[in-house]
Amino acid sequence: MGLNMKERKPLLREAAKRYQETGTKKEKSAILDELVGYTKMNRKYLVHVLANAGRTKAARKTAAEKRRKGGGRKPIYSGEFTVALRAIWAFFWYRCGKILAPFMREQMRFLEGPFRISPEVGKLLLSVSPATIDRVLRADKKRLALKGRSGTKPGNLLKNQIPVRVRYADSDKKPGFFENDTVHHCGTSDSGEFLLTLTSTDVYSGWTELRAVPNKAHKWTFEALADVRDSLPFPLLGIDSDNGAEFINNALLKWCQKEGIMFTRSRPYRKNDNCHVEQKNNSHVRNFVGYRRFSGAGELGALARVYRSLCPLLNYFIPTQKLLGKTRVGAKVKKVYDKNILTPCQRLMLSTDLSDEVKAELARRMGLHDPVRLQREVHDAVAALMSLNGKRNLEDAEALALSALQAG
Numbered sequence: 001m002g003l004n005m006k007e008r009k010p011l012l013r014e015a016a017k018r019y020q021e022t023g024t025k026k027e028k029s030a031i032l033d034e035l036v037g038y039t040k041m042n043r044k045y046l047v048h049v050l051a052n053a054g055r056t057k058a059a060r061k062t063a064a065e066k067r068r069k070g071g072g073r074k075p076i077y078s079g080e081f082t083v084a085l086r087a088i089w090a091f092f093w094y095r096c097g098k099i100l101a102p103f104m105r106e107q108m109r110f111l112e113g114p115f116r117i118s119p120e121v122g123k124l125l126l127s128v129s130p131a132t133i134d135r136v137l138r139a140d141k142k143r144l145a146l147k148g149r150s151g152t153k154p155g156n157l158l159k160n161q162i163p164v165r166v167r168y169a170d171s172d173k174k175p176g177f178f179e180n181d182t183v184h185h186c187g188t189s190d191s192g193e194f195l196l197t198l199t200s201t202d203v204y205s206g207w208t209e210l211r212a213v214p215n216k217a218h219k220w221t222f223e224a225l226a227d228v229r230d231s232l233p234f235p236l237l238g239i240d241s242d243n244g245a246e247f248i249n250n251a252l253l254k255w256c257q258k259e260g261i262m263f264t265r266s267r268p269y270r271k272n273d274n275c276h277v278e279q280k281n282n283s284h285v286r287n288f289v290g291y292r293r294f295s296g297a298g299e300l301g302a303l304a305r306v307y308r309s310l311c312p313l314l315n316y317f318i319p320t321q322k323l324l325g326k327t328r329v330g331a332k333v334k335k336v337y338d339k340n341i342l343t344p345c346q347r348l349m350l351s352t353d354l355s356d357e358v359k360a361e362l363a364r365r366m367g368l369h370d371p372v373r374l375q376r377e378v379h380d381a382v383a384a385l386m387s388l389n390g391k392r393n394l395e396d397a398e399a400l401a402l403s404a405l406q407a408g
Contacts, residue, residue, distance in 0.1 A: 015031055015034070015050060016053035016054065031050070035050075076124070084115055084117055085128075085133065088100070089140070091115075091372075091375055092318075092375055093288065093378075095318070096133075096134065098341060100130070101133055104126065108125065161253060162248065162253065162265045164264065165264035173204060174351065175202060175234050175354055176236055176237030177202065177237055177239075178228075179239075179240045179276045180201075180225070181277045181278065182199070182216075182221065183197040183199060185294040186293055187292055194294060195212060195294040195303060196221075197210055197211070198221055199280050199281055200225070200239075204351065206276070206322070207232075208344070209231065212307060216246060218246045218251065219251070222251050229259075229261075233361045233362050234358050239262070240266065241266070241274070248265065284310070288306065288382060289382065289385065292386075295392075302381065302384050303385055305381040306378060306381040306382055308381075309374045309375075309381060310374075313374040315345055316365070316366045316371075319341045319343050320342070320343070323336070324337060
């Protein structure tokens with residue numbers, strides 16, 4: 001039977017002094033053997049007690065303290081790697097790690113030259129995991145969040161002639177069925193005339209087309225949809241929209257009937273019915289041009305220039321994740337994503353519903369582009385748009401001040 005607590009304390013105090021003063025492992029092991037025999041205490045616990053006796057702070061060092069003194073494992077992803085990763089992340093508009101990692105693995109041949117990536121850094125960029133990317137960039141991701149205004153006005157005419165779609169049947173889960181929505185570039189007020197963006201997203205692949213339109217008149221939305229249909233490398237089979245007047249109108253309904261395009265609409269006030277296009281409004285539009293108010297022919301042309309380079313960049317080169325399902329567990333929602341992180345073009349290439357001729361055309365169009373050049377064109381186009389917008393806002397402010405002076 002071992003010693004009680006009162007008997008242990010003086011024994012441990014005397015043994016701790018000898019243990020801390022001795023410098024050899026053999027002598028320390030002998031002291032431990034002696035104490036284990038007397039006290040019947042755990043050997044590992046005795047090591048801790050003897051090493052820290054009389055100290056106000058434990059002898060064990062944290063990983064950070066070891067690194068500061070040169071100990072511990074040296075960080076792999078630092079230095080030139082961090083500089084290159086941050087440059088690529090910022091240049092390609094702040095993608096998350098799950099998107100950036102497969103993008104860099106697919107497009108490294110385009111990145112090496114413009115970003116001056118050495119062979120050693122290139123190997124690290126090809127091997128880094130999405131979680132590590134997010135961890136390295138965590139300090140750079142604190143950004144202000146803005147919220148826009150909804151400008152959807154109901155179109156009550158023809159509602160009974162356009163069927164409601166709640167979900168896509170198995171027969172419709174193939175390329176060609178597009179969800180459509182408009183993004184209002186009205187700033188903080190939806191009065192007056194301002195530009196809109198038509199967003200059309202293929203439900204199967206995530207292929208997205210963006211078109212700038214001058215105002216809310218359904219004529220422009222109709223012309224933009226027709227242009228989307230003519231520019232697609234695969235057939236347009238169906239369109240689905242919300243209940244806004246820019247979509248629910250006689251001209252669009254007759255055009256769909258004439259062209260053999262299925263036309264459906266979502267339920268009122270149910271954004272999840274159009275969830276595929278709603279998320280693109282943020283990731284493909286707001287993240288690039290923001291929430292400013294745009295108007296006039298000059299800004300319309302500048303916005304269209306942004307989308308001319310942005311659409312092929314997103315459709316051919318930027319991977320996306322597909323949400324497979326959501327389950328609620330108490331107050332939390334668990335989301336399950338497809339493990340295959342592919343670009344919209346890659347998803348179309350894997351489809352069995354598209355002909356070889358369509359896939360050959362997709363490959364041909366992709367070969368015409370370079371992701372670095374496209375992203376640089378997007379940066380230049382966005383800068384030109386913001387410059388025009390800032391100049392117009394200054395002129396409006398000067399005109400307002402002048403009229404106030406004249407009135408006074």
